[in-house]
Amino acid sequence: MQLRRVRCSWAVDKLKLVTDYVYASGGARKKYLRTGAAYIDPFCSSGRSLIRGTNNFIDGSPIAAFKRAAQSAGRFTSIDISDGDEELLVAATKRLTALSAPVRPVAGPASEAIPKIVRNLDQYGLHLAFLDPYNLAALSFDLFEDLAKLKHVDVIAHVSVSDLQRNADRYADEDYEQFDRFAPGWRGKVSTDVSKAAFRAAILKYWRDKVTALGLPQARHWELIRGHQGQRLYWLILLARHDLAHDLWAKVSSAAKSPTFDF
Numbered sequence: 518m519q520l521r522r523v524r525c526s527w528a529v530d531k532l533k534l535v536t537d538y539v540y541a542s543g544g545a546r547k548k549y550l551r552t553g554a555a556y557i558d559p560f561c562s563s564g565r566s567l568i569r570g571t572n573n574f575i576d577g578s579p580i581a582a583f584k585r586a587a588q589s590a591g592r593f594t595s596i597d598i599s600d601g602d603e604e605l606l607v608a609a610t611k612r613l614t615a616l617s618a619p620v621r622p623v624a625g626p627a628s629e630a631i632p633k634i635v636r637n638l639d640q641y642g643l644h645l646a647f648l649d650p651y652n653l654a655a656l657s658f659d660l661f662e663d664l665a666k667l668k669h670v671d672v673i674a675h676v677s678v679s680d681l682q683r684n685a686d687r688y689a690d691e692d693y694e695q696f697d698r699f700a701p702g703w704r705g706k707v708s709t710d711v712s713k714a715a716f717r718a719a720i721l722k723y724w725r726d727k728v729t730a731l732g733l734p735q736a737r738h739w740e741l742i743r744g745h746q747g748q749r750l751y752w753l754i755l756l757a758r759h760d761l762a763h764d765l766w767a768k769v770s771s772a773a774k775s776p777t778f779d780f
Contacts, residue, residue: 529575531675532575532576532578534769536581539585539589540586541589542645542765544589546589548591549643552642553643554642555644556593557597557598557646558579558598558599559630559660561578561609562609564580564609564612565577579620582645583613597637597638599622599627599634627648635663635664643669644669645672646672646673647673648660653696654698656677673754676739676751682749700724700727703720707723732758733756733757733758734756739753740752740771
């Protein structure tokens with residue numbers, strides 16, 4: 518299989534945090550093997566990536582998570598994946614099948630696949646969703662609404678700082694729907710008659726409050742992933758109802774201090 522995504526070196530940092538959390542949560546997951554302990558990845562890509570500027574390949578997120586869970590106290594009972602690109606989904610499915618992973622692919626973009634995945638799961642199981650989109654618009658709010666229907670779900674979400682910084686002015690235009698998908702209803706709540714930094718911070722706060730209102734409290738620490746020149750790329754955020762999830766996140770992330778949202 519030749520399909521692959523070219524990633525930058527910071528993808529390794531992202532995967533390490535996700536898989537460290539997968540390993541740390543194995544003990545809790547072990548208690549839910551009868552009701553189900555799914556790994557959910559609606560942006561699964563091909564399951565393999567080439568690090569840009571090198572000859573080094575790394576596992577994609579669903580394969581890395583499956584392998585790390587197998588080393589922990591509790592495996593995943595299913596690997597539920599989707600991708601808007603059917604070829605990438607097929608490639609990831611083949612790679613997981615070759616590892617004898619309990620993979621369950623669902624075709625289509627995340628907004629179409631997640632409702633189907635959620636309906637397939639026992640809502641009383643303990644599930645982990647990794648949302649790793651390519652931009653803010655792909656991190657649509659309906660994904661969180663559907664995942665929140667599960668009683669015990671941990672969500673690790675990638676929120677793009679760089680997209681927010683570069684494109685906030687453009688996304689605020691009525692001709693664009695990126696913010697409407699990411700944070701629906703924002704136009705009636707967030708003023709655009711402020712500085713760029715204040716506007717970006719307000720959009721993010723509005724989104725945070727909406728997610729919290731779904732019953733998905735955010736971990737105090739947002740992990741900031743930086744590029745090779747120190748530029749801020751994105752946050753990895755944990756959303757979870759149980760205190761244990763927040764304790765585990767604090768142990769595996771660099772939670773020395775709370776994040777700042779200055780732009």
